[in-house]
Amino acid sequence: MNVGGLNDSFAVPTLMVLREVKDPNTRFAKYKEMWPAPDGLVNSCNMHEKYIKMWKSEYWERNQRDWQYHLESLHKGALNPDIEYTIEEVVGNTPVSIEDLKYACAISSTRYVSTVRRRRLLMAPVFDLANHDRDCMHLLSPYDKSDYLIFLAGAPLKKGDEICYSYGALRDDYAVAHYGFLPRLEHPPRLSLVDHPDQDPAAYSHDVPPSEEPFSGTPEEMRAEMDRLTAIYRGVKSAPDPLPPQPKGSDYVYDLMKELEGRRLAALEWHIRDLASKLGTKAEL
Structure with a gap:
């Protein structure tokens, strides 16, 4: 399914998916049946605003509010003069709710892949059938050199085995914001994208991920980095919880955000203690 181009606004893939959601005769009916229901999918497009403060991160809180603002503006028609297509141009007089838009946005943003050669955003069932594992041995054929996608097994597979491939070097916070899940836990723990010393989260690219190497530098630089991480750690610890505790298993998003x-x-504690050890000092948490 072609859902837009690399230079299009966010509205295009959202509206292209919305068209198929609303079309009872869509040629992608079998594919659409594979998509999760609205209550089985979450990312920044459709996460309820009550969870925003659970990010305890200025960047991710702003990111989610921005998505909400743009989708609400799209729904009201406030973006019509500036976007490629309006809702009415795509689905006619079919009623569309803000929840419909949030769902379409979440479907497209968790499923499309980009191809530099055609500069398009593409959705294909083969991607939906595979979960993320950074160290997965299976991979996809280059989808910018052919009209077909081929899954290549990097190890023997038998019926019933889970299929995976790597979505990229996803940090926990990026994975939750964009895909609605937490990757497999790793050791040593990896800093969140917003806490990494060399990464502007707004400029993140799968092609140029942040370094996986432990922080190194002069003693002064390591001390400054330890102080920076300690300040973040204390800020997160001291930030009040915006929601009362929920019974485990009763609210997927709440559990997801608390685990994040x-x-x-x-991760912050591990890296602070690692720097303290290298400096021959004690971590003050």
Whole structure:
């Protein structure tokens, strides 16, 4: 499914998916049946605003609010003079709710891949059938050199085995914001994207991910980095929880965000203690 181009606004893939969602005769009916229901999918497009403060990150809170603002503006028609297509141009007089738009946005943004050669955003069932694993041995054929996508097995597979491939060097916070899941836990724990010393999260690219190497430098530089991470750690720890505790398993998004917070703190603590050890000092947490 071709859902837009690399230079298009966010509205294009959202509206292209919305068209298929609303069309009872869509030629992608079998593909559409594979998509999760609205309550089985979450990312920054459709995460409820009550969870925003659970990010405990200015960047990710702003990111989610921006998505909400743009989708609400698209729904109201406020973006019509500036976007490639309006809702009415794509689906006619079919009623469209803000929840419809959020769902279409979440479907497209968790599923499309880009191809530099055609500069298009493409959705294909072969991607939906595979989960992310950074170290997965399976891979996809280069999809910018052919009209077909081929899954290449890097190890023997038998019926019932889970199929995976790497979506990229996803950090926990990026994975939750864009895909709605937490990657496999790794050791040593990796810093969240917003906490990495060399990464502007807004400029993240799968092609140029942040370094996986431990921080190194002069003693002064390591001390400054330890102080920076310690300040972040204390800020997260001291930030009030915006929601009351929920029973485990009763709210997927709440559980997801609390686990993300726990992983973030664990990674910060590990890297702070690692720097303290190298400096021959004690970590003050």
